[in-house]
Amino acid sequence: MRYLTAGETHGPQLTAIVEGLPSNMPLTGEPINEQLARRQKGHGRGKRMQIEKDTAQIVGGVRHGKTTGAPVALVVENRDWKAWTTVMSIEDVEEGSEGKRRVNRPRPGHADLNGGLKYNQKDLRNILERSSARETTVRVAVGAIARQFLAQFGIKVAGQVIRIGEIEVNRQELPIDELIRITEESPVRVVDKEAEERMIAAIDQAKAEGDTLGGIVEVIVEGVPVGLGSHVQWDRKLDGRIAQAVVSIQAFKGVEFGIGFEASERRGSKVHDEILYNEETGFRRGSNRAGGFEGGMTTGEPIVVRGVMKPISTLYKPLGSVDIDTKQPFSAQVERSDTCAVPAAGVIMESVVAWEVARAFMEKFGGDSMEEIRANYDNFLAQVRQY
Numbered sequence: 001m002r003y004l005t006a007g008e009t010h011g012p013q014l015t016a017i018v019e020g021l022p023s024n025m026p027l028t029g030e031p032i033n034e035q036l037a038r039r040q041k042g043h044g045r046g047k048r049m050q051i052e053k054d055t056a057q058i059v060g061g062v063r064h065g066k067t068t069g070a071p072v073a074l075v076v077e078n079r080d081w082k083a084w085t086t087v088m089s090i091e092d093v094e095e096g097s098e099g100k101r102r103v104n105r106p107r108p109g110h111a112d113l114n115g116g117l118k119y120n121q122k123d124l125r126n127i128l129e130r131s132s133a134r135e136t137t138v139r140v141a142v143g144a145i146a147r148q149f150l151a152q153f154g155i156k157v158a159g160q161v162i163r164i165g166e167i168e169v170n171r172q173e174l175p176i177d178e179l180i181r182i183t184e185e186s187p188v189r190v191v192d193k194e195a196e197e198r199m200i201a202a203i204d205q206a207k208a209e210g211d212t213l214g215g216i217v218e219v220i221v222e223g224v225p226v227g228l229g230s231h232v233q234w235d236r237k238l239d240g241r242i243a244q245a246v247v248s249i250q251a252f253k254g255v256e257f258g259i260g261f262e263a264s265e266r267r268g269s270k271v272h273d274e275i276l277y278n279e280e281t282g283f284r285r286g287s288n289r290a291g292g293f294e295g296g297m298t299t300g301e302p303i304v305v306r307g308v309m310k311p312i313s314t315l316y317k318p319l320g321s322v323d324i325d326t327k328q329p330f331s332a333q334v335e336r337s338d339t340c341a342v343p344a345a346g347v348i349m350e351s352v353v354a355w356e357v358a359r360a361f362m363e364k365f366g367g368d369s370m371e372e373i374r375a376n377y378d379n380f381l382a383q384v385r386q387y
């Protein structure tokens with residue numbers, strides 16, 4: 001399975017084409033729109049999220065609520081496009097022209113300067129239009145399809161914010177449905193109410209000071225069978241693929257599985273998960289410090305993966321930068337922006353992880369219809385039980 005996205009943040013729409021989905025999979029717009037709505041929430045976002053009301057239109061690959069096996073095409077419109085029609089339609093702009101028409105002042109931390117140099121663009125809008133995290137609307141829509149696929153096999157994906165700026169949550173072990181319910185009610189997607197209050201205050205304070213905040217998000221996938229991914233080739237290791245998908249999210253700079261970086265401080269005896277067996281459950285682990293992976297393959301324990309998001313780079317009190325026309329330093333060009341998008345990024349991370357797990361699932365049990373996949377899956381589970 002694969003997908004591509006296209007579209008600009010201030011253009012008419014974002015588009016995704018998803019190739020390789022099996023036929024006879026139930027697929028409707030409603031669960032996709034639920035995920036899109038989740039992505040729009042979260043304390044700390046800017047004015048843009050009040051303008052948009054993201055909904056996906058399925059424009060190919062589905063009939064009567066089920067996939068046909070043809071590519072699924074999705075479209076999400078940008079409501080804000082109306083306000084940008086003129087700006088986006090300007091083709092030739094003179095070097096040195098100021099204002100909204102042209103962006104000539106690159107923001108440290110964004111893609112502006114690298115992209116301008118690489119693609120030889122003197123209007124940095126031609127870079128920021130595509131580097132913008134607006135693109136993640138359709139990635140979340142694609143992830144929602146992956147979730148619908150995984151749900152057919154009892155696999156659930158959830159996420160929570162672990163840190164915003166200096167504030168970390170007090171961790172609690174919760175059943176996945178409980179985790180989903182509580183985090184949905186929280187404006188910063190945490191379970192810990194005390195941390196929630198302090199996070200909201202920290203975001204408000206950063207905003208008042210013209211600054212921004214990043215954080216850490218954790219995603220959990222429950223119900224995965226043993227043996228997704230493979231040890232035999234570097235690009236088949238599923239933990240590696242998930243890491244790539246997570247770091248591909250705008251502003252994500254790090255990833256860890258299970259106890260992650262903490263493993264460097266511990267002895268092996270306090271890192272590895274003991275192997276247990278009983279007739280009823282088969283092979284199990286005594287703990288899940290590995291976060292669900294050994295040798296690039298799932299162990300059958302939940303996948304636990306965390307991603308680090310840096311603070312938003314557009315600052316109302318900007319850092320030093322250089323005008324690409326005059327080559328002179330400048331001190332201010334303020335674009336509308338978010339202060340903190342970690343809660344929204346959590347939904348994006350859930351989506352890209354769901355996609356990678358669904359893709360690996362299809363590689364292992366793949367067939368052209370859901371019936372064929374189900375038979376392959378059941379067959380493998382029987383084989384594992386008899387092992």
Ligand SMILES: Cc1cc2nc3c(=O)[nH]c(=O)nc-3n(C[C@H](O)[C@H](O)[C@H](O)COP(=O)(O)O)c2cc1C
Pocket residue numbers: 046109110111131132133136249250251252312313314336337338339341344345348
């Ligand atoms: C949900 C979300 C919202 C974002 N909002 C903004 C924003 O309002 N302003 C901004 O400068 N960057 C924002 N970013 C981050 C930039 O898109 C990102 O830093 C930029 O594309 C450069 O890529 P890099 O940080 O991965 O190197 C956002 C990222 C995410 C995931």
Ligand SMILES: C=C(O[C@@H]1CC(C(=O)O)=C[C@@H](OP(=O)(O)O)[C@H]1O)C(=O)O
Pocket residue numbers: 009046047048049052131132133134137250335336337338
């Ligand atoms: C539009 C979204 O996020 C945008 C991501 C973004 C960036 O630079 O990444 C910059 C902002 O865009 P604008 O300049 O239009 O306000 C965010 O609002 C979205 O998440 O749907």
